[in-house]
Amino acid sequence: MPDPDRPPLETLRPLLRVRQIRQFTDEAPTSDELAALADVARWSGSSTNTQPWRFIVVRDRDVLLRLHEAGLPQTRSLATARAAIAIVLPAGDAISHAFDEGRAAERMLIGATNLGLGAGIAWIMPGIRPLVGDLLALPDGWFVRTLVVVGHPTKEARAPKAAPGKARFPREEVVFDGRWPAGRGPKRE
Template sequence: MPQSRDRSSALEPIRRVSQIREYEPEPVPDDVVDQLLELARWTGSAKNGQPWRFIVVRDKDRLKKIAALRPPINWLAGAPLGIAIVLDGAEPMFDAYDEGRLTERLLTGATLLGYGGGTAWFGGPTHDAEAKRILGIPKDLTARQIVMIGRPKSRSDPRPTGPSRGRKPLSELVSFDRFGEPRR
């Protein structure tokens, strides 16, 4: 199956929104943060439940403490700002789906505004609890990640054992009318 990589496509600016892990130190202006929050606010959710809250974190000390939770997210200490996503926890499956949509909006929005973003998962129940303590999030709410935002310094992954870049070709992923059937 041919890959459609029309560079003039309206989709081109967001086709390869990638995970940014190295940032310039310059602050993210309030108007950029506000635009991203507005974009996040309008995310669709199951039954339009909007089960989310956002915490804009600029405090270096708090970011350093979150970065220290586990090595795969230590890069986040170098970002100027993060938006932590908090969910009400009432419907875990919907929460997880809505959280993914929110995250993608934040990463895509940041890219379109000339910034970049990267998600950092706290790392499971013990780390989530510690992150909630650092951010003052009530115990009964769900918090699993913070989406970092800033001007990209590099697109490379500074971690020694990070995953490879690139994606599977569409020929491996897509069928037509019935699973496994090629385009006719």
């Protein structure tokens, strides 16, 4: 149970520390760690519990490097990766699948952080989907848009990328009470 005297944001602060990691040490995540992350992903909620996904745990360094080369710059985090989990979805543009995919990806990022690892998203652009399909031996009718790259972050990767409190828009710019504030345009100035 959370400590009732503790401010809620302090209890939730570990979630604020779940950030995109793009550089990893040579130490690979263990099979158990990767299996646990895949379990966390498959236990994510999905639209009407359809569980549209399949997950491929990729540890073959040669495959990781080929994915890296094929998908630059989005796949730059794979340069040092020792593992990634591909979220495989049925072809089509079901918006619910994209939503489900995002939930599973974020859970893996949170799970990795909880394990003392780091993770990040590498987005597979549509043009290289066939190549990625070949590399991962996907059957027809399935594709990968998101790779969750997992590993032990380097010291540099753990370091903040922005000044304290500056990595996100200020709360008052994005969180409103009850209604959209009068006079506030839809665009950030």
